[in-house]
Amino acid sequence: MSTNTKIIQPSGILNAIGGNQLRRDINDCVATGAKIVLVDLQQIDFVDSSGLGALVAAMQIVKSSDGQMFICSLNEQVKMLFELTKMERIFKVFANQEEFKKNFLAIEK
Incomplete structure (x- = not known):
């Protein structure tokens, strides 16, 4: 991987508290030169509106540094939330890290 x-890989509940941590983690990635950020939600049990806002804010942080952000491993609750809020139009979502590596990183080489 590049x-x-x-x-x-956040875990638990992605709410206001978890969202703040996610934004800090994204800022750290961007500060260290990451141009591609994959947020793996496999360990996330639940996402509320604050968590959804944190994902959008995180994507804006990455885009502002000319990077790209992707998401993978959505559980059923998060999939439903993404569908209801049309977030699947904003985020490129992969089934898991393997699909991301196979479909996206292979193109980057």
């Missing part, structure tokens, strides 16, 4: 690619 050194410009970072994977973030």
Whole structure:
């Protein structure tokens, strides 16, 4: 995997508190030169509106540094939330890290 690619794996509930941590993690990735950030939500049990806002803010942080952010491993609750809020139009979502590596990183080489 490219050194410009970072994977973030939050866990638990993605709410206001978890969202603040996610934004800090994204800022750290961008500060260290990451141009591609994958947020793996496999360990996330629940996302509320604050968590959704944090994901959008995180994407804006990455885009402001000319990077790209992707998401993978959505559970059923998060999939439903993404569908209801049309977030699947904003984020490029992969089934898991393997699909991301196979479909996106292979193109980058």
